[in-house]
Amino acid sequence: MYRTAFLDIPPLTRAGGTVRLPGSKSISNRVLLLAALCDGETVIEDLLDSDDTRVMLDALVALGCGLQRLGPTTVRVRGLGGRLAVREARLFLGNAGTAMRPLTAALAVLTAQQGGRFELSGVPRMHERPIGDLVDALVELGARVQPLGQPGYPPLAVGGEPTSLRLDTPVRVRGDVSSQFLTALLLALPLAAAQRPITIEVLGELISKPYIEITLRLLERFGVTVQRAGWSRFVIPAGARYTTPGRIHVESDASSASYFIATGAIAATDAPVTIEGLGLASIQGDIRFVEAAQAMGAHIDGEANRLHVRRGAWPLRAIDLDCNHIPDAAMTLAVMALYADGPSTLRHIGSWRVKETDRIAAMATELRKFGASVEEGPDWLRVHPLPHDGSGWRAAAIHTYDDHRMAMCASLAAFNPARQPVRILDPQCVGKTFPDYFETLWTVTQADPARIPVLCIDGPTASGKGTLAAAVAERLGYHVLDSGALYRLVGLAAERAGIATDEAALADPAVVARLAALAERLPVRFGDGRIWLDGDDVTQAVRSEAAGMAASRVSALPAVRAALLALQRGFRRLPGLVADGRDMGTVVFPDAPLKVFLTASAATRAQRRYEQLISRGEPANIDSLLADLEARDARDRARAAAPLKPAEDALLLDNSALSVDETVQTVLSWWQRRQPFGD
Ligand SMILES: Nc1ncnc2c1ncn2[C@@H]1O[C@H](COP(=O)(O)OP(=O)(O)OP(=O)(O)O)[C@@H](O)[C@H]1O
């Protein structure tokens, strides 16, 4: 997951390949609660690992449920069997409506039966999301639920002394603000239906019905079959009792799939975009996004557990659609509409206003930043497309409002024909449902390599290039190329292969040929900040001064440099690269949009290297370090092949008197000034 302040997505051109998406949030949190309420153990497979499921899991642990992690996405839940294991707890539920609403109802019923007091709270936005209709229904039932802040909103206090619930008359709840209120009652009331049937009546027109279907399907898996008359009356049978299915599998998230379906529909493809773990028979309502995407022109083939998507009509066809059945995935249509052949209208999306943010206002504001004309009403949105020749499209920095779907939707604008980048502010908001969304996007999309940004940092040894490159890359979410390490690895591999690298040996063309062959097939692997050579961890070994000197010698050989060129250029991957070395700006990435030549006085550099070695517990002598460093500089500058020198368009930075932080800030501000997003 990108934890950066922003993430710049370069213009994307093509798409194709296979993705496996994380588990459905709606199913994950319902199944977790059901497993916690029933008797016995339930193993849940392919559970979503995200902010919303984490707060649910934490809450269940606080309530005394036994939870055992069997793998990254598999947990075993030992249920409470309808008995409260603790009588008091404070539950923090973040911004997870799928945790806040059902837990409120379940605890209201359990405390009415057994006594106890629980406080449920969340992030500030959760305290702005309505829950009053559910609270009213529970209070009318006789349960104790009180606001701890503004009436009608969390935080809430639930419970008190045991009390009898009024179950002989129907429980009434509004269905036109959020379907989660009805879901919450449907999940909670089987706990009170041992002796008598319980009827729930829905007031107003029920929105987001597919989410209620998920609830009913999962209740059935846990042994409770609810009878419904239309969408206004639901009866939980007398004697209802949760029983564990033993093992249950969570489908891939259909709402998350919408971004990849859209990718396949928008991008030119050689191969289709294939989505694993989800088929057309999914129990999730958002699977019907497929129909909407087809209406816009996408070619979609479905198998039992897989979807294949290709671009069909182009430009996409404009739509006018009632989106009540796909409230979350409909946001994706709003961005697809930018690529349509006329204005598209999304109707019946009033629930967007009370989601993670006011999504109608947010979507309108942000799409306008791309240059689009957008109209909005209380429960509708109309998006006018942008010209297909690219005119009118603007590069934009997209505010995401702590809303995962705003971030994921906005990424689709990176396919714009104007080839403008898109900046996503606060990209880590995707952690709510899809922490690795952007990393997954890179696996099925391509950009013109020349448009993938590279920031080059060249300069003499110990000037701080590596330190600066790592810090800048971390701030931008970019990859790092430590090109010096590649030359060091050649030196190390030569030593292991018994190939001498002293000046005399390097005068022999046969030795040079062997070194070039070694460099061509360097058995190196980078990962988790470590370097492996032929399976051995050489992270520390490559940093030795001896390895640096050997690197300086072998790097003077044009054949070795040529052998490493393709490997280095291969580091230019989405979303961008910071490359450190001697010839990054002059030879390897001559088209880089920013080149920095970093220097410091020899005395300063020798002192830094001395302190670096001492801090690593390695012996060091400042005079010999200074002599070695000057010798290395001289050789690196004097060699004929790619000598150490600033590129003509490089910015020079002498950081002798600058701290690491000041150096990083200087370079980031230069970078920022070259971006099209403004300050
Ligand atoms: N601006 C700075 N002020 C003080 N110390 C710094 C600064 N930049 C880097 N250093 C320190 O100097 C040492 C050398 O830095 P670093 O390893 O990044 O240099 P380098 O240019 O990558 O060296 P090499 O080319 O040999 O790999 C490190 O201990 C680092 O913390």
Ligand SMILES: Nc1ccn([C@H]2C[C@H](O)[C@@H](COP(=O)(O)O)O2)c(=O)n1
């Ligand atoms: N792009 C590069 C990177 C490094 N070298 C050579 C010259 C250096 O002395 C040696 C070690 O580099 P360091 O790890 O200290 O940055 O490798 C080069 O020629 N070109």
